Amino acid sequence: MTIFKLKWMRWGAALSIVLALLMTTSAVNVQPAVAQSAAADGIVCTTSANATFTLRTETGYIGMSDDNTVFMWGFSVAGQPFQHPSPTLCVNQGDTVTVIVQNTLAEDISLVFPGQENVLANGVLAAPQFTGGALTSLAPVAAANGGAMTYSFVASRAGTFIYQSGTNPERQVRMGLFGALIVRPVRPDSPPAGASFVYGAGSAVYKTGPEFMIMLSEVDPYLSQAVERGQPFDMSLYKPRYWLINGRGFPDSIAPNFAAWLPTQPYGALARINPYDPTANPHPALVRYLNMGTIEFPFHPHGNNGRVVGRDGYPLVNNDGADLSFDKFAVNVGPGQTWDVTFDWRDNEGYNETTNPVPVTIPNLQNMVFGMFFSGSPYLGTDGVKPVGDTAMTQCGEYYIIAHNHALFQLDSWGVPMTGPATFTRVDPPLPNNCPQ
Amino acid sequence: MRKTLSRRNLFKIAGGAALAAAGASMLPRFTSKGGWLSPSWSADAQQAAPNLSMAATDGWIALPPDPAMAPYHPDSLAPAGLTTYIFGFRNVTGLTPEQMMAQKMRAQHSAPLFWANQDTQFTLQLTNLGLAMRPDLVDAHTLHWHGFRHVIPFFDGEPMGSVSVPIERNFTYAFRPRDPGTYMYHCHVEDIEHVHMGMTGMVFVRSAQDGAAINFNGRDYTRFAYNDGDGSTGFDRQFSLLLSEVWNEAHWDDAHIQLPQWTDYRVDFGLLNGRVYPDTIAPNSPMIDWAANNIDPATFNAMPVLTDGAGDLMANAGLESLRYQPLSSLITCNAGERVLLRFANLGFTEAAMTATGLKMQIIGRDATLMRGRTGADTSYLSSTATFNAGESVDAIFTAPPHSGNSPYDTYLLYNRAMTHGNGSQMTEIRVYPANTLGPQALPNT
Numbered sequence: 024m025t026i027f028k029l030k031w032m033r034w035g036a037a038l039s040i041v042l043a044l045l046m047t048t049s050a051v052n053v054q055p056a057v058a059q060s061a062a063a064d065g066i067v068c069t070t071s072a073n074a075t076f077t078l079r080t081e082t083g084y085i086g087m088s089d090d091n092t093v094f095m096w097g098f099s100v101a102g103q104p105f106q107h108p109s110p111t112l113c114v115n116q117g118d119t120v121t122v123i124v125q126n127t128l129a130e131d132i133s134l135v136f137p138g139q140e141n142v143l144a145n146g147v148l149a150a151p152q153f154t155g156g157a158l159t160s161l162a163p164v165a166a167a168n169g170g171a172m173t174y175s176f177v178a179s180r181a182g183t184f185i186y187q188s189g190t191n192p193e194r195q196v197r198m199g200l201f202g203a204l205i206v207r208p209v210r211p212d213s214p215p216a217g218a219s220f221v222y223g224a225g226s227a228v229y230k231t232g233p234e235f236m237i238m239l240s241e242v243d244p245y246l247s248q249a250v251e252r253g254q255p256f257d258m259s260l261y262k263p264r265y266w267l268i269n270g271r272g273f274p275d276s277i278a279p280n281f282a283a284w285l286p287t288q289p290y291g292a293l294a295r296i297n298p299y300d301p302t303a304n305p306h307p308a309l310v311r312y313l314n315m316g317t318i319e320f321p322f323h324p325h326g327n328n329g330r331v332v333g334r335d336g337y338p339l340v341n342n343d344g345a346d347l348s349f350d351k352f353a354v355n356v357g358p359g360q361t362w363d364v365t366f367d368w369r370d371n372e373g374y375n376e377t378t379n380p381v382p383v384t385i386p387n388l389q390n391m392v393f394g395m396f397f398s399g400s401p402y403l404g405t406d407g408v409k410p411v412g413d414t415a416m417t418q419c420g421e422y423y424i425i426a427h428n429h430a431l432f433q434l435d436s437w438g439v440p441m442t443g444p445a446t447f448t449r450v451d452p453p454l455p456n457n458c459p460q
Numbered sequence: 461m462r463k464t465l466s467r468r469n470l471f472k473i474a475g476g477a478a479l480a481a482a483g484a485s486m487l488p489r490f491t492s493k494g495g496w497l498s499p500s501w502s503a504d505a506q507q508a509a510p511n512l513s514m515a516a517t518d519g520w521i522a523l524p525p526d527p528a529m530a531p532y533h534p535d536s537l538a539p540a541g542l543t544t545y546i547f548g549f550r551n552v553t554g555l556t557p558e559q560m561m562a563q564k565m566r567a568q569h570s571a572p573l574f575w576a577n578q579d580t581q582f583t584l585q586l587t588n589l590g591l592a593m594r595p596d597l598v599d600a601h602t603l604h605w606h607g608f609r610h611v612i613p614f615f616d617g618e619p620m621g622s623v624s625v626p627i628e629r630n631f632t633y634a635f636r637p638r639d640p641g642t643y644m645y646h647c648h649v650e651d652i653e654h655v656h657m658g659m660t661g662m663v664f665v666r667s668a669q670d671g672a673a674i675n676f677n678g679r680d681y682t683r684f685a686y687n688d689g690d691g692s693t694g695f696d697r698q699f700s701l702l703l704s705e706v707w708n709e710a711h712w713d714d715a716h717i718q719l720p721q722w723t724d725y726r727v728d729f730g731l732l733n734g735r736v737y738p739d740t741i742a743p744n745s746p747m748i749d750w751a752a753n754n755i756d757p758a759t760f761n762a763m764p765v766l767t768d769g770a771g772d773l774m775a776n777a778g779l780e781s782l783r784y785q786p787l788s789s790l791i792t793c794n795a796g797e798r799v800l801l802r803f804a805n806l807g808f809t810e811a812a813m814t815a816t817g818l819k820m821q822i823i824g825r826d827a828t829l830m831r832g833r834t835g836a837d838t839s840y841l842s843s844t845a846t847f848n849a850g851e852s853v854d855a856i857f858t859a860p861p862h863s864g865n866s867p868y869d870t871y872l873l874y875n876r877a878m879t880h881g882n883g884s885q886m887t888e889i890r891v892y893p894a895n896t897l898g899p900q901a902l903p904n905t
Contacts, residue, residue, distance in 0.1 A: 264723045319810060321848035325604075325618060326611050328826065346833040351826040352607035353851035369610045372636065381614065383583060383632040390629040392600040394620040401614035422613050423621035429850030430808045431652040432725030440652045440722055447621065 057100050059110065063279040064295045065233025066311070068113035068205065069100060074178075076112055079125040080132065080200070081105035083287045087265050088272035088442030093244050094251035095199040101125060105287050107270040108238055108315070109202030112186070114178050116209040116223050121175045122186070126165035132200060133162040134174050135189035137359060138336050142176040149174060161189030181208035181223045182336025183311040183361040193258055198250055201315045203238060206336070218306040221363055225340050227332035227348065229309035229365050235294040237322060239356065239428070239444055240267050240315040244437065263316070264437040266428060266444045268292040272436050273427075273445040292446040294426075298403070298453055299367040307365035314356040320433070321355040324426035324448065328352045329364035336361065353429065368424070368450045376402045396423035396447065404452030419458035422450040510585040510632050511761055512574055513553040515560055516601035516625075516647060516659065517589040519567030521546055522781035523706060523729050523736050524884075532708035533728065537593075537715050541781040544706060545593060545715035546658035547647070548784075549603075551762055552587065552771070559771025565592035566772055568784040570702045570734035571645070571661025573903065574762035578640050578668040578687075582761070587630040593715055600624035602631075604648040605663060606806075606850060607827055609639055617648045624649050640667035640686055641827025642802040642852040644702065652722050656710055658734070660806035662702040664903075665827070667693075685800050685854050686829040692839075693823050695800035695856060697900040699791045703875070703885060704731045705807035727809060730875055730885035733787040733904070737874075737886035744905060745786035746774045757901040763787060764902075788904055789887035791873065795862045795894045801873075802903075803845055804852040811885070812876040814844045815857065818889065824854030844876065862893040 057071045069076065078098040083105030085095050098109035114120050126132050135149075136142050142149040144163035152160040165172040184204040188195035208223040218228040241263035249256035268276045269290035277293040278285060296308050310329065314320055328350040333339050339347040356362050374381050381401050388410050393399065395414040400407030404420040417423070427445035428434055436442040451458045520542035525534045534543035548567030551574075552560040576582040588601045602617030602624045613622040615633045625631045647659035667687050673680040674691035681694025688694075706729040710720040732740045748764040750757045765786045766774040775783035793799045801820065805811050823830055823839045825847075830839040845853045863869050874886035 262723075319848055321810075321850050323606070323850045325616055326609070326613075328607070328609050328828065341832070341836060343836075345836040347836060347838055348833055349825070349830070349838065350828045351851075352609075353826055353848060355848045355851060370612075371610045371638065372612070374612060382581065382634045386629065386631060390626065391623040391631065392619065392626050394618070394622055394624070396621040397613060397623060401612060403612070424611075424613060424616065425618045425621060429848075431655055431849070432722045432808050434652055435722045437723055438721050440650065 059100075059289075061281055062233060064235075064291060064293050065280075066111055066113075066205070066236045067280050067290055069110040070113050073121075074114045074118040075121040075123070076110070077101040077123040077125065078109065080127045082128075083107070085270060085288050086275065086285060087242075088275065088436040089439040091244065091437065093242055093265070094247045095242075096128065096195070096250075097199045098124075098202060106289055107199050107287055108240070108290065109186075109200070111203040111205060111236065111290070113205045113207065115207050116178055116181045118178050119175060120178050120204075121173060123173045124165045124171060126167060126170045128167060130167050131160065131164040131170070131190050132195060133160050133164040133172065133189040134186055135162050136174070136176060136184065136186050136204065138180070138184050139176045140179065142174060144172055144174050146173075146175075159190075161192065164190055178206045180336045181206045181221070182333060183313060183363055184336055185313055185315065185359065185361065187315070194246070194250070194256070196315065197241075197243065197246060197261070201240075203236060203311070203313055205311065215306070221309060221332055221365075222336075222338040225332070225338035226346060227338060227363070227365065228306055230304070230306035233295070235292070235308060235310045236269060236290065236313070237292060237310055237426075237446070238269050238290075238313040238315060239320045239322065240270070241265065241317065241433075242267065263433075266316070266320075266433040266435075268444045268446055272443045274442070276444075276446045293449055294446070295449040295451065296368060297451050299369045300453060303453065307367040310364045310366065312354055312356045312362040312364060314358050314360050317358055319355050319357045320444070321353050321429045322426065322444070323353055323429040324366065324424075326424040326448070327366045327368055329354055329366045331362055331364050333363045334360060368422075368448065370403060374402055376400070376405060398422075403450065404456060419456055420452060421458060423447045424450060508583075510553075510583040511576075512551065512583075513555075513560075513585045513587065514572065514603065515550045515552045515563050515587045515589050516547070517550065517564045517567045518545065518547050518591040518593050519565055519784055520544065521569050521658070521734065521784050522739075529708050529728065532712040535712050535715055542784075544708070545711050547591065547654055547714075548658045549647075549661060550773075551765070553762070555767065555771045559767070560587065561589065562771050564589040566784065567658065568734070568773065568786060569658035569660075570704060570731070570787060571659060572762050572765075573662050573700050573702075573733075573787055575664045575666060575903070576635065576637050576761065577666050578637055581634060581636045583632055583634050585630050585632040586625055588625045588627050590627040594717070596717065598627060599654070600626050600649050601647045601654070601659070602649055603633060603645055605633070605635060605643060605645050607643045607852070608635060608637065611635075619649050637665040639827050640665045641824055641829075642700070642804055642854050643827055644804040644806055644850075644852065646806055653710075653714070655806060656705070656707065656808070657714060658704065660702065660704050662700045662802065662804050664700065664802055679798075681798070685824055685856070688829060688831075693800075693829065693854075693856065694798060696797040697793050698800040698802060698903045699789070700802040700903050701732050701789055701804075701813070701887070702734075703803065703805040703807050703811050703813075704734065705729065705809065706731060725808060727807065727877070730807065730811075730877060732789040732885050732887055734785040735782065735787075735789065736884040739782060739785070740789040740887040742779055742782060742788060743776060743790070744788040745782070746776060747902075747905075750901070760902060763904070791887060791889040792868075792892065792897060793859045793889070794892050794897050795859050797859045798856055799859060799889075801845075801855045801857070802852070803847060803855065805847050805849055808849050809877065810846065810848040812844050812846045813885075814874060814876050815889065816843075816872045818857045818860070818871050819843065820845060820855035820857045822853060822855050824852075826852055859891045862891060864893075868892045
């Protein structure tokens with residue numbers, strides 16, 4: 024518990040300066056040709072006018088929730104410093120996507136794009152590589168120490184995809200050579216006002232604006248240490264000790280995008296929404312789940328059942344076009360899989376301090392233990408009273424509703440419980456409200 | 461303020477002991493032992509009696525002592541006949557304050573099975589009795605209804621975004637479930653530890669469609685897993701099966717003031733409703749005789765396990781070691797009946813519950829009917845239901861004809877993960893000749 028509290032103190036101290044630093048940091052990350060969006064919350068898209076990306080390998084360290092640092096590999100847009108996870112590439116359906124890989128590592132690497140068809144490598148079909156009959160790579164490689172390879176494909180389907188190393192993936196993917204690829208639909212029909220389609224077919228829509236990403240991964244620090252030292256590692260001894268969302272453990276996971284104190288882990292996982300309203304806020308939010316780990320992760324968002332609208336870039340419709348999307352409170356994404364899930368939060372009871380109070384007697388202050396993300400009041404938009412000395416992280420009576428991996432032994436950072444793959448959905452009061460934006 | 465003691469409130473869960481204690485219960489609280497007077501009791505006195513009262517504390521349960529795993533199992537500190545230290549919940553509805561306070565160190569696992577009606581407000585009071593074995597651990601507790609849609613944080617029990625209940629205080633949660641189906645509940649404080657230590661149970665929501673008969677495939681049903689509109693989730697009997705796991709070292713650590721390294725997690729025992737096969741097929745602990753006491757079992761909202769004069773759980777003769785594991789997983793039915801199996805997993809690993817020789821129709825997941833948004837049926841037949849940590853599955857099987865060779869035919873239902881020898885997460889499905897068993901009044905009976 025002590026270590027966890029220390030972590031919180033560090034986080035809290037940094038919060039006060041984040042907005043100013045955010046501006047500076049984001050400016051550094053913008054390039055003329057390839058740009059990363061830099062809103063505080065939501066998916067950070069790396070985009071390019073012609074869907075061409077040059078990704079160079081970089082190495083660096085990421086901070087864990089036990090205050091350990093771990094050596095990792097990653098791709099960065101060429102010229103940019105190391106980041107984890109690798110950039111989230113956003114393209115449009117129908118784009119010819121070109122990824123030029125520049126390899127600075129001391130071993131061959133490659134990229135595979137699961138779910139994409141007709142991927143070319145230097146202009147020819149990317150095929151598995153064999154040497155003397157033995158498989159050496161799932162795709163043509165960018166050779167060690169300065170080699171390059173250009174991969175290209177037409178992004179024919181909209182949805183959420185991954186890109187990852189295809190060479191010694193049991194080692195290279197675990198070292199961090201992976202990222203997300205988001206393909207946005209291009210279709211003749213128009214979505215409802217204020218909404219965007221998820222796919223090129225089907226009716227699934229989400230509220231236009233920030234989308235959210237839950238990229239789940241795992242880290243074995245001994246593998247990382249061996250790689251850093253150039254030592255061999257017996258993969259039969261592989262055992263993850265960290266589990267991450269978007270490359271961060273809780274509470275770092277809820278820090279803003281590009282938080283200054285997480286210089287190599289730019290992607291936050293806080294979702295921020297307003298309550299559903301049939302006229303003012305009718306469309307759900309979208310979360311794109313990706314599992315970069317080795318086992319199924321049973322992710323559990325509290326307070327809402329996500330509607331699973333598609334998996335692996337395929338909308339959930341049957342051959343007759345019938346909508347087969349389904350609601351779940353356990354979003355159990357398999358290894359290498361992606362799920363697209365929409366959700367909202369509905370103020371079903373409409374509790375109100377004066378007109379519709381909660382139907383229980385609220386105990387006196389000294390008879391409750393208050394969470395730091397609890398406003399002190401049951402009522403949305405009301406900041407209540409908390410005991411003197413209690414931390415209050417709320418700003419405008421907003422709700423914080425947790426979402427976390429329910430394989431609970433993984434909700435841990437090598438011995439620091441209640442860290443790891445957890446984040447919050449922040450539910451702000453209905454607009455207009457007095458919440459800082 | 462004197463609490464209203466309706467017949468329903470008195471009888472709905474407490475058991476026979478409550479009958480004897482009724483006089484005491486009707487007295488104003490706190491007068492009998494002033495040392496308990498605390499602001500929480502005062503707050504409690506100002507509101508209507510909750511539908512259910514739970515207490516959170518620690519205790520001991522019995523798992524198979526063989527094979528031993530020194531020093532972790534059996535635990536050398538365990539009382540005679542018991543092996544494993546737990547944290548857990550108890551149903552204390554109807555108990556006097558004296559009886560309730562006496563339940564410290566008498567937790568059960570799995571936690572009490574309870575249920576609520578769709579669209580009906582349900583209140584649940586949680587009292588934290590503290591941990592007898594670990595007075596150094598002053599952990600608060602909560603009750604998190606896992607999967608409840610659109611809950612407000614105040615009633616969600618997640619301690620960072622909400623409040624939790626300190627020792628010798630209570631808190632009342634209010635729910636109005638809108639979606640029938642199978643859920644689970646657990647304490648969310650330090651939830652790696654508190655969940656693994658046993659503060660886990662199942663809750664289901666009865667569908668609003670219950671009541672009027674709907675004919676499906678030639679049979680009338682009045683109880684349904686979901687509001688299906690066509691009777692396709694109708695059932696004659698239902699059984700709730702909560703899966704949990706025990707890592708011996710973690711349980712031993714908590715009893716011996718140690719901390720486990722959770723990333724080393726392993727499963728030593730898989731439990732069904734808190735028991736390991738063959739204890740899973742031992743009967744339920746004695747329950748209130750509702751017929752003799754003229755109680756409509758439809759008014760119960762939890763398993764009405766009997767308590768004694770001290771408020772402690774009663775045990776079946778010869779099964780005293782299962783006193784704190786009161787819920788059976790034995791599935792009994794008549795040939796031709798439709799049986800609903802409610803599965804929920806609060807272990808940390810994926811489960812694959814396999815029924816030998818039976819076809820299960822997987823009709824629901826995570827309290828959602830398996831049906832597309834435009835009505836397409838997405839339910840499917842399988843002999844195995846797979847579900848991961850924090851996931852629930854509803855499956856219905858139709859009991860096959862009786863073979864005629866024995867009083868009942870036995871089928872096995874077990875987790876293919878096969879932890880601990882022949883599969884500790886195993887139970888039996890016993891199919892009797894048609895019309896042998898009377899109607900089922902309560903789940904898991």
